Amino acid sequence: MWQRLLDKIYPQHCLLCHASSQNISLCQGCQNELPSNHNACWHCAQPLEGAAQHSALICAHCLKKPLTIDRCIVPFRYHSPIDFMVKQLKFQQKLVYAPLIAELMLFSLKQETDLPQLILPVPLHSARLQQRGFNQSQEIALHLAKLLNLTCRYDLLTRRINTRSQTELTAKLRQKNIKGAFQVRKTIPAKRIALIDDVMTSGSTANELAKTVKQAGVEEVQLWAFARAGAPLRQS
Ligand SMILES: [Zn+2]
Ligand SMILES: [Zn+2]
Numbered sequence: 001m002w003q004r005l006l007d008k009i010y011p012q013h014c015l016l017c018h019a020s021s022q023n024i025s026l027c028q029g030c031q032n033e034l035p036s037n038h039n040a041c042w043h044c045a046q047p048l049e050g051a052a053q054h055s056a057l058i059c060a061h062c063l064k065k066p067l068t069i070d071r072c073i074v075p076f077r078y079h080s081p082i083d084f085m086v087k088q089l090k091f092q093q094k095l096v097y098a099p100l101i102a103e104l105m106l107f108s109l110k111q112e113t114d115l116p117q118l119i120l121p122v123p124l125h126s127a128r129l130q131q132r133g134f135n136q137s138q139e140i141a142l143h144l145a146k147l148l149n150l151t152c153r154y155d156l157l158t159r160r161i162n163t164r165s166q167t168e169l170t171a172k173l174r175q176k177n178i179k180g181a182f183q184v185r186k187t188i189p190a191k192r193i194a195l196i197d198d199v200m201t202s203g204s205t206a207n208e209l210a211k212t213v214k215q216a217g218v219e220e221v222q223l224w225a226f227a228r229a230g231a232p233l234r235q236s
């Protein structure tokens with residue numbers, strides 16, 4: 001009841017603290033507290049402590065062995081309250097978090113001068129999709145497409161193998177686990193694309209997908225994810 005009353009008083013309120021919020025559903029105070037990942041590797045989004053802000057940085061691992069992904073834009077770290085927001089969307093079916101996540105990603109994406117015009121959400125396996133009822137990456141991608149006036153296509157890629165959860169695996173096992181998991185169903189009508197995901201953990205999932213789309217003729221693959229978790233990918 002208190003919540004309903006607040007909704008009446010404030011046409012838009014913060015999803016985290018219920019304070020009034022004018023443009024997006026997160027108040028300025030909560031926005032200021034978010035764990036930013038601005039000083040991160042240009043290629044793999046690994047946080048780089050002490051690095052200068054907003055410069056093109058490459059971590060030692062990417063210098064030695066670059067990923068197939070050409071560029072990662074991952075504006076936040078997977079710490080509180082970012083992890084809470086992702087879990088609310090993914091496991092509590094609170095789809096109201098999808099437009100908020102897209103809005104929060106927008107701040108970083110708007111600083112880029114040359115964004116790909118086609119965005120593709122990382123697909124879920126049909127069994128997982130049926131279980132969850134929606135693909136959280138697709139929900140985020142659809143809002144991003146609207147905000148940035150880009151084309152979002154979710155009919156081009158498919159996940160053939162329902163991989164077990166990647167979280168408890170080592171980086172090497174993750175790569176093995178995900179190999180051959182994706183397939184391109186239709187011609188991808190662009191040479192430059194961005195893959196959209198909610199959380200980037202080791203990067204092995206998105207990197208495998210990047211390999212698959214490059215084999216299908218795409219030349220540049222970016223990854224835009226909301227949050228960076230875990231250790232960087234070690235390619236063998
Ligand atoms: Zn707030
Ligand atoms: Zn890197």
